[in-house]
Amino acid sequence: MDEVQKLVDDALKEINSATDSSTLNNIRIKYLGKKGLITSLMKKLKDLPQEERPKFGAHVNNAKNIITQKINEKLEEISEKEKKKKYEELAVDISIPGARRDIGHLHILTQIQKELEDIFISMGFEVVEGPEVEDTWHNFDALNTPDWHPARDIQDSFYFTDKILLRTHTSPVQIRTMLQRKPPLAIISPGRVYRRDYDSTHLPMFTQMEGLFVDKNVTIKHLKYTLEEMAKRIFGENSKVRLRPSFFPFTEPSYEVDVLFGDTWLEILGAGMVDPNVFKNAGYDPEEWSGFAFGLGLERIAMVKYGIKDIRDFIRNDIKFLENY
Numbered sequence: 001m002d003e004v005q006k007l008v009d010d011a012l013k014e015i016n017s018a019t020d021s022s023t024l025n026n027i028r029i030k031y032l033g034k035k036g037l038i039t040s041l042m043k044k045l046k047d048l049p050q051e052e053r054p055k056f057g058a059h060v061n062n063a064k065n066i067i068t069q070k071i072n073e074k075l076e077e078i079s080e081k082e083k084k085k086k087y088e089e090l091a092v093d094i095s096i097p098g099a100r101r102d103i104g105h106l107h108i109l110t111q112i113q114k115e116l117e118d119i120f121i122s123m124g125f126e127v128v129e130g131p132e133v134e135d136t137w138h139n140f141d142a143l144n145t146p147d148w149h150p151a152r153d154i155q156d157s158f159y160f161t162d163k164i165l166l167r168t169h170t171s172p173v174q175i176r177t178m179l180q181r182k183p184p185l186a187i188i189s190p191g192r193v194y195r196r197d198y199d200s201t202h203l204p205m206f207t208q209m210e211g212l213f214v215d216k217n218v219t220i221k222h223l224k225y226t227l228e229e230m231a232k233r234i235f236g237e238n239s240k241v242r243l244r245p246s247f248f249p250f251t252e253p254s255y256e257v258d259v260l261f262g263d264t265w266l267e268i269l270g271a272g273m274v275d276p277n278v279f280k281n282a283g284y285d286p287e288e289w290s291g292f293a294f295g296l297g298l299e300r301i302a303m304v305k306y307g308i309k310d311i312r313d314f315i316r317n318d319i320k321f322l323e324n325y
């Protein structure tokens, strides 16, 4: 009897400390299998005196039932745990951030260009383009820019030949458009221009937007209104525009245009009333037609608007800079 009780105690101890189903299976074989410990106790039955057999038999049977039940209980517990563990391994943790891909965005200058195009288009202007490789006639002569003008110097411009160069401004698009179309017209022309400059406020390649409006009886008021409207929409409702007398060969009178930003006036573009000689060169009658023109630097606008100090930032492709805009 003590032997049976000891067997049960040992079995329960082993069952309790089992942590996986295969260990439990081995325990089952050890005690309950064909050659197991309980089974061999049963075989001892026949060696006992007749009157002791029923009691011993019942005792061993009871031990067998206890061990069987404990094994089954433990098995259930373990398989529940194993299932849970497996589910946890398979589970997707939705709290982990996904692999995000940045899709990038338009370069700050492209954004400014589109913003300006939208503003002028809403005022009735049309976007036209011209070639970056120009001839000296469109780039200078037709724009009333004489031989002696410093912009024509080989030191200031990029020449391919005597007569072919990278355009130094978008103004030749004025000539190309007028030669192709009859007035009235209202155009803007964005694009790259080239000069032999390189410092913190000048690049050898930069971006301008030309504007040209031709109609009857156009005055400086039309020019100022148009530029003020643009300034308000780019720099804010409170911005003001100031025209300062200046000189350009292709306009008369000519102005530098400043915009009031905070409490300082900042120069943002050149403008003026189209010079009669320019109309003549483009085949328009200056007695009949009048107009205004302007040319603005997109880098300049962006620098004023966002307080960018070094123009070279636009072409450095530093992602830290570009991400700010």
Ligand code: DAH
Binding pocket: 168, 169, 170, 171, 210, 211, 248, 250, 251, 269, 270, 271, 272, 273, 292, 293, 294, 295, 296
């Ligand atoms: N083309 C000039 C430049 O690049 C800018 C300019 C000034 C354009 C006056 C104009 C204008 O159309 O009227 O410096």
